[in-house]
Amino acid sequence: MPPKKRPDPRALPGDPALRRELFHSMLLQRRFEEKVGEAYALGKIGGFCHLYIGQEAVSTGILSMLRPDDYVITTYRDHGQALARGMSPRAIMAELFGRVDGCSRGKGGSMHLFDRNLNFLGGHGIVGGHVPVAAGVGFAIKYRGGDQVIVCFMGESVVNTGAFHEALNMAALWKLPCLFIIENNKYGMGTAVERAAAIKDLDRRADSYQGMHGEHVDGQDVFAVREATERALEICRKESRPALLEIRTYRFMGHSMSDAVSGTYRTKAELDEQLKRDPVWMLKARMLEAGDCTEADVAEMEREIKTICQDAWDFADASPEPSAEALYEDVLVDTVS
Amino acid sequence: MAIITYREALNQALREEMGRDDRVFLMGEEVGVYNGAYKVSKGLLEEFGEMRVVDTPITELGFAGVGVGAAMVGLRPVIEFMTWNFALLAIDQVVNAAAKMLYMSGGQYPMPMVFRGPNGAALQLSAQHSQDFESWLAHIPGLKVVTPGTPYDAKGLLKAAIRDDNPVIVLEGEMLYNTKGEVPEHDYIVPIGEAELKREGSDCSIITNGKMVLVAMNAADQLAKDGIRVDVVDLRTVRPMDVEAIITSVQKTNRAVVLEEGWEIAGIGAQVVDYIQRECFDHLDAPVIRVHQADVPMPYAKGLEKLAKPDLQKTIAAVRKVMYLD
Structure with a gap:
């Protein structure tokens, strides 16, 4: 019998077209958010604005594995996931500018991006508050006998809230198809995870609940994220059981736009070290090496994305502010069923 | 029925x-x-x-x-x-x-x-x-x-x-x-946002809701024995509130007692009184009086609990006061 051919360790999963798509998704998030930072500095965007830069492999890795009829719910750091789910950059930018063509008609802002057509159930502003809501979506899926999954993104600081435990307990007890994603970017605002959580591997929180799958994964490697997501989704979808993934990533920017990037709660040296594992450039290097694309191809993609981001800005800038009548709209609906 | x-x-x-x-x-x-x-x-x-x-x-x-x-x-x-x-x-x-x-x-x-x-x-x-x-x-x-x-x-x-x-x-x-x-055994709904005039009188309005409706009805019975006839307006819904029902009653009786179960500060009654002062200012013959829980956490001891709660006697006293009878 001939010896089994060993797989090439440098080989990348998927085909080149898929990999280019993943890279496009991540690069779009990166450039879009850089544009958002610029708009914020110019006063075009106000309020709280939390950038996702550094975490793009998480949103892209997970959301690229979902079906269109699955559900997504997330936190206030929601721009990256909204883009990765396929929301229009124009509608997102217009929302950030507080204009009527925004995805939430200028009523939600950066923290509350919603898109009903994509089953994107919003960015939510209270740490932990949306986790039971995700369990409710899982309950509704089961109630109707569907095979969708709800994916719930949260920051690592959520694992210390009561809402998290209440939701995970019910999800496990009632066998709900919920995929809980802890995006461990190491800091809850300025508090390092070691200073907040009395547990090292956050995915081990799953052990508290019978039958809950838990796993941690390198969040800067989009392929690793996809593989872990595939395993977890299989459990959620086929067995109608919840799963918990801790995705270890890093936030390259401050907690919000008003927060220094480094110097208070983390050192520049730490940040510089983490920047060496930039998920976007790591993927690019691997694709160049695999021959998926050339520098010229990437430059072309950059040009295309730059046009998309500028177009989103121009669209948002031209979109009208909500009228005074809009103030009282959508407090309640008039309908009765 | x-x-x-x-x-x-x-x-x-x-x-x-x-x-x-x-x-x-x-x-x-x-x-x-x-x-x-x-x-x-x-x-x-x-x-x-x-x-x-x-x-x-x-x-x-x-x-x-x-x-x-x-x-x-x-x-x-x-x-x-x-x-x-x-x-x-x-x-x-x-x-x-x-x-x-x-x-x-x-x-x-x-x-x-x-x-x-x-x-x-x-x-x-x-x-x-x-x-x-x-x-x-x-x-x-x-x-x-x-x-x-x-x-x-x-x-x-x-x-x-x-x-x-x-x-x-x-x-x-x-x-x-x-x-x-x-x-009724048949299908019906009570529309949200509509108050009901639970009892009709001409001397004073008692505006109330929830558990206090029974207290107000009992007070109305007692007061009737002394010839005092009160309107009992049951708000039924407190948001959105049926302001029209409040105004109609108070403009008719010219006097009002607002009876609620909760505490005084920023209570439902405060909102009712605000509607009354805005819409019935020229109709009032006396200041509006509120009846509510005492401004304390609820005590356990029976006697203290009774003192803390709004009740029949307090409501009757309030009506008599706005009618300048006591």
């Missing part, structure tokens, strides 16, 4: 609405196997099964959030709090999620759901179990808040609440569950 209890009226409302629409489900502590802490859900588990009558762990924040999520994707949850005192653990879901979702999503996510359960004081349950939260909840745009005081209104308002595409708070009364009244 059948005479049934407030508890049975609520049970009928749940049964009828669950039969009418299979998106409606009931969730809360002890609603299923135990048949309800106050037996409001008696028999429903047997009739509708465990997917639609769901016993939860003691986890108010959690199951209130489950209701929110289920409502976002098209179910019509009825979330039962064993009492509203426990709902404080879940207030984030009521205030930050249910009440805000439609607005902050730019109209994309209506929240067709009900949060219900007993509110306010029963007997000697002391501080943590005897609180009226109607003004807290009525303060929040994005919610509707109803406070049925009779079996007829309990059934009609709960049915209206379940059919409404907005989050509706139904504040019941533990001391009301055993009260009886006429309730």
Whole structure:
């Protein structure tokens, strides 16, 4: 019998077209958010604005594995996931500018991006508050006998809230198809995870609940994220059981736009070290090496994305502010069923 | 017409609405196997099964959030709090999620759901179990808040609440569950936002709601013996409030007592008095008086508890005072 051919360790999963798509998704998030930072500095965007830069492999890795009829719910750091789910950059930018063509008609802002057509159930502003809501979506899926999954993104600081435990307990007890994603970017605002959580591997929180799958994964490697997501989704979808993934990533920017990037709660040296594992450039290097694309191809993609981001800005800038009548709209609906 | 209890009226409302629409489900502590802490859900588990009558762990924040999520994707949850005192653990879901979702999503996510359960004081349950939260909840745009005081209104308002595409708070009364009244067997609703003139008089208006409706009716009976005839306006809904009904009554009687179960500061009565001073200023023959709970946590001792609660005597005294009889 001939010896089994060993797989090439440098080989990348998927085909080149898929990999280019993943890279496009991540690069779009990166450039879009850089544009958002610029708009914020110019006063075009106000309020709280939390950038996702550094975490793009998480949103892209997970959301690229979902079906269109699955559900997504997330936190206030929601721009990256909204883009990765396929929301229009124009509608997102217009929302950030507080204009009527925004995805939430200028009523939600950066923290509350919603898109009903994509089953994107919003960015939510209270740490932990949306986790039971995700369990409710899982309950509704089961109630109707569907095979969708709800994916719930949260920051690592959520694992210390009561809402998290209440939701995970019910999800496990009632066998709900919920995929809980802890995006461990190491800091809850300025508090390092070691200073907040009395547990090292956050995915081990799953052990508290019978039958809950838990796993941690390198969040800067989009392929690793996809593989872990595939395993977890299989459990959620086929067995109608919840799963918990801790995705270890890093936030390259401050907690919000008003927060220094480094110097208070983390050192520049730490940040510089983490920047060496930039998920976007790591993927690019691997694709160049695999021959998926050339520098010229990437430059072309950059040009295309730059046009998309500028177009989103121009669209948002031209979109009208909500009228005074809009103030009282959508407090309640008039309908009765 | 059948005479049934407030508890049975609520049970009928749940049964009828669950039969009418299979998106409606009931969730809360002890609603299923135990048949309800106050037996409001008696028999429903047997009739509708465990997917639609769901016993939860003691986890108010959690199951209130489950209701929110289920409502976002098209179910019509009825979330039962064993009492509203426990709902404080879940207030984030009521205030930050249910009440805000439609607005902050730019109209994309209506929240067709009900949060219900007993509110306010029963007997000697002391501080943590005897609180009226109607003004807290009525303060929040994005919610509707109803406070049925009779079996007829309990059934009609709960049915209206379940059919409404907005989050509706139904504040019941533990001391009301055993009260009886006429309730039609046919399908009907009591429209949310409509007050009812429960008794007609010409000398003074008592404007009230919820558990205090019975107190006001008793006061009206007593006062009638002295020839004092009062209007009893039952608000029934405290958000949105039927301002027209208040104005019509006070412009007729020229005097008003506002009777509420809760505390004085920023209470429902303060809002009623504001409407009266704005719309009936030239009609008033006396300052409006409010009757409410004493501004203290509820004490346990019987005598102290009686002193703390708004009651028949305090209401009668208030009416006599606005009529300058005492």
